[in-house]
Amino acid sequence: MNKIIGRCIWVTGASSGLGRALVQQLAEAGNYVIASARSHTALVDLALQYPGKIKVFPLDVSHQLDMEKAAAQLREFTDYLDMVICAAGICEYEDNLSFDPTMYERTMDVNFLGVVRALNLALPLLRRAQQRAHFVAISSLSTCVGFPRAEAYGASKAALNYFMQSLRADAVKLPLDLTLVRPGFIATELVKNNDFSMPFLMTPEQASLRVIKGINSGKFLVDFPRRLSWPLGIASFFFNTWCKYFAPKLTRLHKL
Numbered sequence: 001m002n003k004i005i006g007r008c009i010w011v012t013g014a015s016s017g018l019g020r021a022l023v024q025q026l027a028e029a030g031n032y033v034i035a036s037a038r039s040h041t042a043l044v045d046l047a048l049q050y051p052g053k054i055k056v057f058p059l060d061v062s063h064q065l066d067m068e069k070a071a072a073q074l075r076e077f078t079d080y081l082d083m084v085i086c087a088a089g090i091c092e093y094e095d096n097l098s099f100d101p102t103m104y105e106r107t108m109d110v111n112f113l114g115v116v117r118a119l120n121l122a123l124p125l126l127r128r129a130q131q132r133a134h135f136v137a138i139s140s141l142s143t144c145v146g147f148p149r150a151e152a153y154g155a156s157k158a159a160l161n162y163f164m165q166s167l168r169a170d171a172v173k174l175p176l177d178l179t180l181v182r183p184g185f186i187a188t189e190l191v192k193n194n195d196f197s198m199p200f201l202m203t204p205e206q207a208s209l210r211v212i213k214g215i216n217s218g219k220f221l222v223d224f225p226r227r228l229s230w231p232l233g234i235a236s237f238f239f240n241t242w243c244k245y246f247a248p249k250l251t252r253l254h255k256l
């Protein structure tokens with residue numbers, strides 16, 4: 001049963017993919033949803049589909065100044081938040097051992113610091129939640145084990161995992177629920193240029209249903225699909241075996 005009804009929810013990364021599907025499904029379920037991303041046109045288009053149920057404002061989570069403007073925008077729409085879902089994310093791959101620091105900065109800025117900034121901004125409103133406050137971060141199953149080319153993306157999501165675990169330990173006595181979601185492959189803009197096989201690929205709508213089900217379950221860690229999370233969990237346990245037998249099939253590097 002969906003228990004997420006009648007809540008005031010802010011979703012980042014709402015202009016496409018998983019974030020957009022979450023906004024649509026949460027609005028359909030009778031929630032008041034505030035949707036943010038950089039592409040204002042896509043957000044307006046989304047709001048037009050659900051008049052009165054979705055409010056939108058443009059936001060770049062990698063800019064502190066934008067976040068300060070966002071605080072004022074959020075307060076125009078609501079004086080409390082019951083839930084925040086941080087879905088904004090980018091993915092860039094490490095190719096040819098270039099270690100371009102600016103690529104690492106971009107990725108950390110959106111995938112990790114973007115979540116910290118969103119929490120910083122939302123916390124005063126979460127403190128006034130009408131129902132129990134809930135903070136949700138979207139990480140990735142890629143953090144189960146070191147994947148070739150994922151040094152930047154995987155590290156940013158691994159930082160997010162640790163942040164959420166540490167926050168959970170800090171919040172054990174607080175009226176704040178936390179969920180860390182680690183999805184497998186979803187057919188979105190983020191992976192549209194991936195030129196490798198993506199097992200058990202889901203649509204954004206399927207993934208969004210799994211996220212909502214996971215939030216409803218009350219679990220801290222929500223991994224899906226299980227067909228992928230279990231093998232990756234085993235791979236993380238036997239990391240030497242992963243490097244010996246699987247990584248050589250995945251890496252594209254042959255010389256230093």
Ligand SMILES: NC(=O)c1ccc[n+]([C@@H]2O[C@H](COP(=O)([O-])OP(=O)(O)OC[C@H]3O[C@@H](n4cnc5c(N)ncnc54)[C@H](OP(=O)(O)O)[C@@H]3O)[C@@H](O)[C@H]2O)c1
Nearest residue numbers: 013015016017018037038039060061088089185186188190
């Ligand atoms: N697709 C997958 O296979 C997969 C797997 C595991 C986890 N995930 C995670 O799921 C989340 C959603 O990704 P997706 O697959 O739905 O990709 P997507 O369709 O590319 O959506 C990413 C969203 O993040 C927003 N965004 C990017 N940079 C931003 C910034 N600087 N400030 C604010 N918003 C920003 C984008 O909107 P604008 O460009 O309009 O700002 C877009 O709405 C991400 O955190 C991703 O890491 C995805």
